[in-house]
Amino acid sequence: MSIINYVNKEVQFKIVYYGPALCGKTTNLSYIHGHVAETSKGELVSLATAADRTLFFDFLPLNALIIKGFGTRFQLYTVPGQVIYNATRQLVLRSVDGVVFVADSQWDKMQENVESFRNLQDNLVLQRLDIDRIPYVLQYNKRDVGNPAPVHYLDYILNNRPVRVPSYEAVATTGQGVFSTLNAISRLLLRKFVRETEETAAAGKERSAAPAVTALSGIAAGTRR
Amino acid sequence: MPSSADITPGATINVSSPAQRLQSLLADFLDKTQATFSLVIDRGGSILCQHGNLDESIDCTILAALAAGSFAATKELAARLGEPEFNTLHHQGKTANILVNTVDDDAVLMTVFGPETTVGLVKFYSVGTVTCLAELLKEARSSPDSQVAISRQDITGVGNIFPQ
Numbered sequence: 001m002s003i004i005n006y007v008n009k010e011v012q013f014k015i016v017y018y019g020p021a022l023c024g025k026t027t028n029l030s031y032i033h034g035h036v037a038e039t040s041k042g043e044l045v046s047l048a049t050a051a052d053r054t055l056f057f058d059f060l061p062l063n064a065l066i067i068k069g070f071g072t073r074f075q076l077y078t079v080p081g082q083v084i085y086n087a088t089r090q091l092v093l094r095s096v097d098g099v100v101f102v103a104d105s106q107w108d109k110m111q112e113n114v115e116s117f118r119n120l121q122d123n124l125v126l127q128r129l130d131i132d133r134i135p136y137v138l139q140y141n142k143r144d145v146g147n148p149a150p151v152h153y154l155d156y157i158l159n160n161r162p163v164r165v166p167s168y169e170a171v172a173t174t175g176q177g178v179f180s181t182l183n184a185i186s187r188l189l190l191r192k193f194v195r196e197t198e199e200t201a202a203a204g205k206e207r208s209a210a211p212a213v214t215a216l217s218g219i220a221a222g223t224r225r
Numbered sequence: 226m227p228s229s230a231d232i233t234p235g236a237t238i239n240v241s242s243p244a245q246r247l248q249s250l251l252a253d254f255l256d257k258t259q260a261t262f263s264l265v266i267d268r269g270g271s272i273l274c275q276h277g278n279l280d281e282s283i284d285c286t287i288l289a290a291l292a293a294g295s296f297a298a299t300k301e302l303a304a305r306l307g308e309p310e311f312n313t314l315h316h317q318g319k320t321a322n323i324l325v326n327t328v329d330d331d332a333v334l335m336t337v338f339g340p341e342t343t344v345g346l347v348k349f350y351s352v353g354t355v356t357c358l359a360e361l362l363k364e365a366r367s368s369p370d371s372q373v374a375i376s377r378q379d380i381t382g383v384g385n386i387f388p389q
Contacts, residue, residue: 003267003269003271003272003273005271005272005273005274007244007247007248007274007275008272008274008275010272012271012272014269014270014271032387035389036387036389037388040387042284042286042287043284043287045287045290045291047294056294056298057290057294059270059287059290059291061284061286061287061290062387064382064386064387065382066380066381066382066383066386067375067379067380068375068378068379068380068381069375069379070375073286075270075271075286075290077270077290087301088298091294091297091298091301092294094268094269094270094293094297095267095268095269095270095271096269175389179387179388179389182386182387183385183386183387186383186386186387187383187386190380190383190386193375194375194376194377194379194380197375197376198376198377201376
């Protein structure tokens with residue numbers, strides 16, 4: 001669940017870009033940073049190796065004015081895609097509100113896509129989260145490579161669950177699909193946030209316990225470890 | 226060591242909301258330590274509250290994300306040495322220093338301080354401050370008064386939140 005800084009009247013959402021190594025997670029954030037309005041963005045911070053591979057995470061804060069009376073801050077993170085950095089991915093996933101899973105459309109990356117998606121599910125479980133209960137979208141990146149895997153095949157291997165999630169074709173280097181993906185996950189997060197605050201308010205009227213959202217902490221009980 | 230009662234005599238009493246009490250607590254902490262700035266951070270990297278004066282060019286959101294990441298990494302280091310976690314983390318610079326303390330399972334306190342004070346003094350008062358913070362956050366999480374009333378009528382412009 002989102003965090004609310006009641007002192008600053010600000011709602012904060014954490015979005016993590018997840019996916020296999022070199023699928024384009026950092027490229028997504030770089031493109032967003034380069035093309036979003038100056039007034040909406042903070043600095044893009046990258047904790048990378050000397051070879052420019054993500055070591056810990058990339059971080060980009062974005063602001064929006066969409067909730068009356070509150071500032072809204074979307075905090076975009078990437079995880080390191082390389083298999084050896086799984087402990088780091090678990091740290092970055094802490095308190096995640098929503099996920100963008102970036103898949104690589106190249107045929108020889110299908111196994112890595114599937115393994116990374118399974119890894120995401122496993123790491124969410126460690127955070128006491130269920131992939132079917134948090135907002136996420138799929139981005140099929142690198143559609144400009146020669147002979148990319150067809151979308152229906154990517155859907156078959158990654159989006160073949162009881163509830164299908166939105167998926168977007170993308171070429172992150174040129175920006176195609178990047179903002180569609182970002183706006184989609186942001187909308188999903190807002191929808192969930194409003195639904196849960198309304199439910200909490202309704203439950204409060206019925207004198208129910210277990211608030212879903214509280215000021216300052218805004219932590220859904222038991223879900224954020 | 227100071228107890229929670231020693232740290233903020235009166236500061237957490239007779240103020241209406243948990244937010245105000247948190248602000249009072251941090252103000253009192255900064256006053257006693259002569260530290261520059263304090264942030265209470267969710268362990269996922271989001272800011273819960275802040276107090277003090279920091280150069281406007283410094284983005285607190287980024288400080289929070291990096292501090293939370295750094296603290297989480299040291300927790301993993303601790304685990305490998307058989308410790309649950311290192312409950313404080315100190316970064317020492319020439320003119321700027323940072324102390325990060327555990328508040329509870331969900332939050333840490335980050336304090337930025339300069340040469341006008343000492344790490345010993347900041348550490349000393351941070352112990353009682355985090356105890357009070359933990360109590361206040363626990364109260365805030367469970368208090369019906371601190372729930373946020375936002376309905377779908379309060380949301381606008383979701384069609385294109387981030388125009389290119």
